[in-house]
Amino acid sequence: MTNRFRDAMQLMRSSDPQKQEDGFHSLRPYVADQIAELIGEFRREHEDHGLRCWLLELIAEARSPEALPLLTEVAQYEDGPLRDRALEALTLLGTKEARQVLWRIRANQPIR
Incomplete structure (x- = not known):
């Protein structure tokens, strides 16, 4: 972990x-x-x-x-704000795997 990262997290x-905000x-x-x-973190x-x-x-x-495993996990949370951010992140990721996860979530299918 870099000092920059540690300092930013402290802030x-x-x-x-x-x-x-800083x-x-x-x-x-x-x-x-x-x-x-x-x-x-x-x-x-x-x-x-x-x-x-x-x-x-x-x-995101x-x-x-x-980040795909984490985003996949969080996209299935009950917590709306976290789930929404994860879904947006999967959309931004734009990979085939991310699109498959989004499709499964929208189709209410289990994610492997």
Whole structure:
């Protein structure tokens, strides 16, 4: 984990809304390079719903096939905001596999 990523995550966890925004926006240019770290943070975070939404938004911006398993999982959540972000991320990903997942979800078929 880079110092930049660690510092940005610290800002995103701040109680100061401006620092949270600063942390989020400081990561945006580097999401493709930090996809594994973003996925890891998403999986570890269970308390701050807003942070989870932001992490998923950054993961979506990366448009990385590495995120497909996570996006597939989250797209099936009952949590509407997270599910909606995952569905949008799958659409942005645009791979054959992502389109298959979207089709199965829309057809209410089990995902393998």
